[in-house]
Amino acid sequence: NAGVTQTPKFRILKIGQSMTLQCAQDMNHNYMYWYRQDPGMGLKLIYYSVGAGITDKGEVPNGYNVSRSTTEDFPLRLELAAPSQTSVYFCASSLLGRGNTEAFFGQGTRLTVV
């Protein structure tokens, strides 16, 4: 199993450009999550999904969009990139459970907006 795979690992965007951060998991997990982590800070939840076709906002959703058309994939879309979106983005997944399942994280995408 590859686990949670994020692409790309690094990206530099110009202000106003758009991009999609890819996240795929091969563990047949129901839940998937997107986080951002600014330098020296904890992880902030952007969006999450409890299954294909179902998404919900987290703590910091502004400036981002997500979709979940399959169980495996959970792409994060940035429209009109801004310097404030410079961060490391982590995707995670976990199995359905009543709070007792562990989450698996990808290695992150480091995004710089200039």
Place this chain on the structure above:
Amino acid sequence: DAKTTQPNSMESNEEEPVHLPCNHSTISGTDYIHWYRQLPSQGPEYVIHGLTSNVNNRMASLAIAEDRKSSTLILHRATLRDAAVYYCILRDWGETSGSRLTFGEGTQLTVNP
């Protein structure tokens, strides 16, 4: 979401035990207590979780207070590779919100050789 409070930083010496505290006074009856850690330049990784009873696994032990308002992650013999940010998280299960997984700021553990 129920919140957790952790010290910003802690230090330990190599080969000594480390006790990382976490307060969660607003925990609900069905919240599981999870611990994750994040090594430098990596994504978080699961360490341990529990509900009411103390738990042990190959990485650590989790001691949960009887009233569940606090917990302690115990690393029995710290190594240099244990230097990381440790996060205490309550796994929220709500009928409408699904299973959110919300992080706080965590505790930066420094292990001295």
